[in-house]
Amino acid sequence: MEPAGRGGGQRDRRCDGPLPGYRERSFADRFTDALAATRPDFDAVDLATPHLLLDEIRDQQLIPALDFGPDVVMVSAGGNDAFRSFDPEKLRAELASLLTPLAESGALVVTIGLFDLARSGLVPPEHADNMARRFDELDRVTAGLARALGGIHIDTHHHPLAADPGIYAADRVHANARGHAAAFAAIATTLAQYAREHPGD
Template structure:
């Protein structure tokens, strides 16, 4: 469950499909499991946390998952107004219903891109507040909490796409490694050896950066649109995972 972070935006394959950390975690789980592993991904880019919970939680629970991941709130903290306690309460709703359904919950924070973004200091403060609140709330049996927000390696520019907002292939591999380590699952060597991600081509100080990334984002906000409008989940049903790259 989630937004662009879990959908895998920034980690595009030559086929045009997206991969991302969640796909890679599924591969790692399949490689380490003695029984077949199936995986679904309901995340859609651009979503605030409330639509994530309202639109994805029940379909996710209907799949009868053993492990349910949730990461959300990143788009909320970038809006003009956000109520952090309300965001955490929505995450609690996911945790409560998933645990009641017999699933183990994987709770993640996203990586921290703020040192590379315009108005990054404001987003940093909000992100810190959300991460601190979630860290304090979700230390309970049945929940694995992976705090990518405070990973100093993940904050480096080399892990981010040209928009400085979405992780690239290297960043997604780092998150996958963090998750598998937290779950006590061996990390496939090809994840830790990834070096194929290129540095962002456009500096945030370059007018081209604002033209290609910032202005379209502002335009969507002013017109009430989202990058996820009209999109459906890339993997809405459980599909068997091959234990390989």
């Protein structure tokens, strides 16, 4: 879970070292920085732990997130499940068991789509089609659940740079500093539009 903010989550946020022209800050760190700069009483907690499956995120991080009492919770999850034996219905149920209590607590749930690694050319061709299908379904399920719960889905899966190999780290899985900058820009743009459309929220 990415930062849970009050007055304001989950991730592997490594940026793979310095990249000319980009701050070595993850999308979630950039988001936290932006909110803290405009709200003196802003507070956030980062519950991110790399490599967890959805049920592990729920079991380890849901209660601490709820105990914090956030106004907003940013969630980026499900990618590790999609890499394994993929069951869309199980994925939907596991994701719902994480997102629903957060939404019912009164927090605005913001889900973050995953970049389109499968179509980047970095995945061996024999695996790319199957991986693309899984991650397309993960994005569809995540977006649908977020909206059903009154939350917001950040559609980075279809971002213009989502399949650009230049946004990925040396491990060919996670984003580099350029990728994190692109993700943060998508988050900021989407949330700014939401704020304009829901001025009382």
